[in-house]
Amino acid sequence: MTIRKKTLGVIFSLFLFMGLVVYIIIRFVLINGYIELETEDMIKTTDQVSNQMKDDLLKLKTTVGDWAPWNDTYQFIQELNESYIQNNLMYTTIANLNINFMLFIGNDGRLKYVRGIDTENETAIQEKNDAYLPLLEENPVLQRSETQNEIVAGYARFNDKIVRLSSAPIMTSQFQGPVMGTLVIGNYINSREIDHIEEKLKLPLEIKKIDPGKPVEDFSINKILPQGHRFLIKRTDSLAITSSVLFESLSGKPLFIVEMKKRRDVYIQGVHTLNYLLLALGIVSLFFMAIMLIYLEKNVLYRLLRLSMDVKKITLSGHGNNRIMVSGRDEISSLSLDINQMLEKLWENEKRYQILFESASDAILLLKGDKIVDCNLKTLELFGCEKNQAIGKSPCFFSPEMQPDGRLSDRKFRDIIETSFSKDSLLFEWLYLNKDKTVFETEMNLTCISLPSGDHIQAIIRDITERKQSQRIIMQTEKMLSLGGLAAGMAHEINNPLSGMMQNAQLIENRLSRNLPVNVKAAEEAGTTLSSINAYMENRNILKLLRSINNSGIQAAKIVANMLRFARKDNSEKLSDNIVALLDNTIELSQSDYSLKSNYDFKKIKITREYESDLLFISCHSSSLQQVFFNIIKNAAEAIFNSPGKDKAPELIFRIMKNDAMARVEIEDNGPGIEEKVQKSIFEPFFTTKGPKEGTGLGLSVSYFIIVTDHGGKITVESAMGKGTKFIIELPLMTS
Structure with a gap:
């Protein structure tokens, strides 16, 4: 790949990367800001729904707080007089209080009287006591003793319906006892209740009952509302957002969820703003990229291509006296001068290396695989041969058939060569033969080196016969x-x-x-x-x-x-x-x-x-x-x-x-x-x-x-x- 193509690719990649970074930053800052605004708005709406549910529960507590500590109720729980029923437990009275039933419980825990309303016939009726026994058994907190004087309010499941309940001890109007029993009143949270809240908040709501024993979604990821309820905000898609409030029963178990849904107007506006901004940035970036490419082509790329061609010519012809033509006074001109100076030093270093290589006191070999491709004069002196007799041969050619450990020389040396490629340096002892076939001991140091022609091994051989002796x-x-x-x-x-x-x-x-x-x-x-x-x-x-x-x-x-x-x-x-x-x-x-x-x-x-x-x-x-x-x-x-x-x-x-x-x-x-x-x-x-x-x-x-x-x-x-x-x-x- 030419430098022109690389430059084009780098610039394009750079602008693409910068665009991606800008997009990520803008999306993180802008879109996340819109999402936070959307979340805060949904939390406010959720809080309003929770407050409305709390107000309805407080009204029920207020009602039971008025009826339970009342002399007439106190007398009725003892005598069950008909006048109390005729005067106080009429349909209009109960319906106006938004109550579906009233339970009068004695101190012995048994229902003495149950009053409900028939919404179809618009009449108040006395219902069977047995029908409400499961409600009391599942919510024992509703029943009172003489020492339990506080008002209890909450939610429960009854006849597969969600019911809002409140109970209080029956006492005199002066809140004096002894407590003669408990008054429990309740109203069903039905479609009429939901329609009432929707009309008040101008927001569609949905009640979802939670089946006992089934897992509930994790509502702990958000903070708890001031009313003590946990809530969960979901974004089902890019157009709608929902918020769910979890309500628990009197026994503290998940009972039902109130879900509200809104259109994501704030988020959609943020996405449109982001798209317009990115389009403008893209057009500006393309304009600057074109100008930059024209400038680089004229002042850099063409001159570098010419410099590359000159270096190739010197490489092919040898760098003895050949040098690069220098023009201009910029960095490329300075690079040309540096290359010329480098050629001078390379020529000097090559001559110096050749002198050191040939005059070394140890034998030095350059191996490609297990074959000798170059060696110094000490090697020829050590093996007693000419250079053309050593090039192309393996060092095993100058070794006895077997080494002291009993292994064949050629097989052992091949194993050592394979090992040397995985190590920086390998030092070992080896036997060689003189020209007169006399065995002498040496110490070999193998080092793997990388050259333009591939991986080679530099072998340094030192005669240690005298040291061994x-x-x-x-x-x-x-x-x-x-x-x-x-x-x-x-x-x-x-x-x-x-x-x-x-x-x-x-x-x-x-x-x-x-x-x-x-x-x-x-x-x-x-x-x-x-x-x-x-x-x-x-x-x-x-x-x-x-x-x-x-x-x-x-x-x-x-x-x-x-x-x-x-x-x-x-x-x-x-x-x-x-x-x-x-x-x-x-x-x-x-x-x-x-x-x-x-x-x-x-x-x-x-x-x-x-x-x-x-x-x-x-x-x-x-x-x-x-x-x-x-x-x-x-x-x-x-x-x-x-x-x-x-x-x-x-x-x-x-x-x-x-x-x-x-x-x-x-x-x-x-x-x-x-x-x-x-x-x-x-x-x-x-x-x-x-x-x-x-x-x-x-x-x-x-x-x-x-x-x-x-x-x-x-x-x-x-x-x-x-x-x-x-x-x-x-x-x-x-x-x-």
């Missing part, structure tokens, strides 16, 4: 330091007494148990027989003790074998071994180490083993791992016995467990602990807290290298002052 020397040196103590142990504890112990034990057993003439003669000269000596030996388990001495010699020989295996240099190939047996062998070696026995009395340390399994196989250099375990055990023993104020028995806890695909080894002591600042440097080479003649500071750094680099595991330390130290080692389990 130095690490092996350090490991062997540390191992030899450890073997110094072991050798002394062998000299003092095993080698000297071992042969004599086993020979003498065998000689004693032969002289006391074998039936040789010399033995028989010596027994007779001592005044006994060889068989008696044999019986004594068996009874006293002396021969068994002699065999135990031989077993001890065998155990000592095993210790010598373990120490010799520990001192032997690792082969380059890792072998499968049981980490449980490795740890147990190292503990056994530690118990016989001369320096540990002489300096710290290692046998006084309580050894606790907590092994989850007796068989956890890993691929490892066994002697290297034994060196790690021995270094940690030795450090723990030194910490335990050199801690001041030791008030608990020394203990070492060894734990082995399976943690997902890793074997987890924990070596915990109850020594004084390690300070936090020391923990941060504990695995650094030549870092030590011991004196100059007590340690080299290489033990734990070599251990870290063995676990992390050589075996792909983890080693961490957890410690707190006064709470001991725990070293945690995790090594990958064998998958099969």
Whole structure:
């Protein structure tokens, strides 16, 4: 898409967006204002209807308040005299009061007399008491006791009609008692009542009864009217608005709704005003948009198109000496100058980069997939080839068939390439071949980079053969330091007494148990027989003790074998071994180490083993791992016995467990602990807290290298002052 089309699209979208924003703002401000006015008008109308209903209820309360505290009514409830009925309960009297029935209830709660009106015959009649019993049972608040003197008024359902009720205690005209009963009067809210309200308010109304048990709309979203009624305003469409007032029964349950409906004249006027305003804004916007496009085309778009064509020409022909023509003194002219300056700097940077690339001390390759697309001189020197021999080939071409972990080089490298695209940087070790097919070790750093031609990988290769050799020397040196103590142990504890112990034990057993003439003669000269000596030996388990001495010699020989295996240099190939047996062998070696026995009395340390399994196989250099375990055990023993104020028995806890695909080894002591600042440097080479003649500071750094680099595991330390130290080692389990 050209910049001209983009500009047209942006301007059109901008004006459309601005029009939409203006429309939303105007609609929000103007239309919402009209809606608020419409709502306020509807609330006023609703309030008028509610006030009218309240006035009618107050009239009923006034009527019952006049009739109940009256001497004639007081006498009638006691005597039911006919004169009261003839004089007061006539049709015209009741009809003028807008009453449909009157109930006279005694103190015992029973209806004594019921007076209603027949609207068809225009006569007052005495109705059956039983007909009004359901009304009283559903609204017990109407019935009075001697202590209930207030007037009650409200609404109820009776004979599937809505009735307005009011009740008051029957007393004397002086409001004196005792209360002789209750007077209840009521009138039906029917079409005549609604017509009366409509005529008064000039507004159509509708009464909607609420069926018991059916859900009622939520009337709580609006405020409550001053009369205490809840109301709900609805806009059914764009032409009409309705308001509903909820009226509850005497028992507080929803009973009926009075609904009023009006035309939305205010809202319709607001919509027309909005449409006229938007039409005017649209015409003005189109006019300004046309002027803006003509100006941009003449002063910006055409000149940018010419600048773009010049840049394309330079790109196709190379940016050596080609530059853009500059005309004018505006921003586009300034941009042209900036592009020319950028071309100069690009040319300089390209030459500088080429010099750095070719003179780098590390081999640098640019890979597309797993193929080499460019490389520097150090790469050619490292692989011993020409550049045309390297371009287009995979680095695996210069690698041995298999890597140290047993995987094929080409398959492993493809997996690494796929992984590098999902990571910022990937560092790993790799074997390559010299020109004479000699294997050398390297460290590769892969970084994914994006170029105009697509995603590439920058590979930096560093020969680490000498560094690896130095690490092996350090490991062997540390191992030899450890073997110094072991050798002394062998000299003092095993080698000297071992042969004599086993020979003498065998000689004693032969002289006391074998039936040789010399033995028989010596027994007779001592005044006994060889068989008696044999019986004594068996009874006293002396021969068994002699065999135990031989077993001890065998155990000592095993210790010598373990120490010799520990001192032997690792082969380059890792072998499968049981980490449980490795740890147990190292503990056994530690118990016989001369320096540990002489300096710290290692046998006084309580050894606790907590092994989850007796068989956890890993691929490892066994002697290297034994060196790690021995270094940690030795450090723990030194910490335990050199801690001041030791008030608990020394203990070492060894734990082995399976943690997902890793074997987890924990070596915990109850020594004084390690300070936090020391923990941060504990695995650094030549870092030590011991004196100059007590340690080299290489033990734990070599251990870290063995676990992390050589075996792909983890080693961490957890410690707190006064709470001991725990070293945690995790090594990958064998998958099969």
